[in-house]
Amino acid sequence: MTATLPVYRWRLAPDGYATRRQLRALGLRPGGQDVAAQLERPRRRRGPLVAYLYRIDQAKPVRPMTPARRTALDAAMRARRTCPNCRRDAGYCIPRSLGMCVTCTDTPS
Numbered sequence: 001m002t003a004t005l006p007v008y009r010w011r012l013a014p015d016g017y018a019t020r021r022q023l024r025a026l027g028l029r030p031g032g033q034d035v036a037a038q039l040e041r042p043r044r045r046r047g048p049l050v051a052y053l054y055r056i057d058q059a060k061p062v063r064p065m066t067p068a069r070r071t072a073l074d075a076a077m078r079a080r081r082t083c084p085n086c087r088r089d090a091g092y093c094i095p096r097s098l099g100m101c102v103t104c105t106d107t108p109s
Contacts, residue, residue: 008053010041017053024062031060 008014017037023029037053080093083101090101098105 005035006037008037008039010039013037013039013053016056018056018059019051019053023054023056023059026056026059027062028056028059029062030054031058033058 018026018028019039020030033054035052036055036058039051039053040048041051042048077093078089081089081091083090083094083104085100085104088101090103094101
């Protein structure tokens with residue numbers, strides 16, 4: 001038998017619960033805990049929007065950024081900014097819809 005999650009309507013969740021983004025704004029992370037509740041926002045023609053809630057009292061502090069993590073993050077962001085066509089740093093994240101920088105897209109082949 002599986003336990004069901006408590007479901008609350010939009011903006012009516014009790015204190016002590018937070019979404020992942022709200023936890024992050026508080027400097028916290030879920031820390032391995034299971035989803036504690038669910039928040040639903042009704043929509044007219046589709047199913048409701050769902051947000052999962054975690055207990056704030058069981059959340060753990062965000063892990064600090066280490067030099068190795070910062071290096072890996074910088075490398076990943078550099079790869080997102082590098083155009084595969086001209087191999088230059090575009091200065092912005094290349095849109096996945098284009099697959100190359102705007103300059104290469106606008107230049108006729």
